[in-house]
Amino acid sequence: MDFDIVEMADYSGEKAHVYSVVPEGCDKTLLEQFVEDNIEYGSDVKNIQKKLYQMGHYYGFRRYFFKHNEGSLGDGMAVLKSGQLRLYCLYFDNTVVFFGSGGYKPPEIHAYQEDAKLNAKAQQMRQIAQKINEAVKNKDIVIENDGSLTINNWDYD
């Protein structure tokens, strides 16, 4: 899966940078698609947007605002919750998070793997996380101290 990185300018602020990705051939970020796909959970969608804004401008991505260890050990996959709504992301530190997509987690399930739709979104984020992690490791993406990104020549495999 190839993609571009987008910084969401209306959510990023003095404290943190809100990033998402646009899959090749799409014009919307996964974060925008997440909002559109889950519009029926209006108050939770709105709550997540408010939290993103507050973190970007006032609080940063404090570790405890997220639930961690959602993927393989050490891959940085985390989730931002509101009610039963789950937004998957790649957590780097309190200034940098890449947001993917997610969905509604039925209360009767314990793990996202038990729900096909949610599992697909989580797996999609895992793939993106893997590529971004590799790019950071290879210095193709450099995360600066303030959370801004420097992207060098990065060819997709």
Next chain:
Amino acid sequence: MIRFIKRKSTGVMAEIFNTITPEEMQITGNKMLVAANIADLMESKGWTPAQFAEKFPKTEDEILQWLEGQTDFDIDTLTQISLVLGVDIQRLFAPVKDTKPKKNKRMSNKKLVLAE
């Protein structure tokens, strides 16, 4: 080559964002403020969420839920929390200190590919 784009949100996401009132935004901000203060005070005591939970007693999951920043705390609970943390209740509403980001060494000065 990957592109890096900085832009505002579009479509439904932008529409919803524009419906958020200052009051709604402030309520969310205050919930996150209290959660951030509780987390900072807990960590300053060297407690993990599990150790903090034992003081009440609560479950670790209940504490983690508090720290996520969406709990609508009542006065009884805030009083209980402040007593466990050994602070006045108003300390839970104090401006939070910046957390330190990790240090990354800049490895290259190559130009960023920026598209608007």
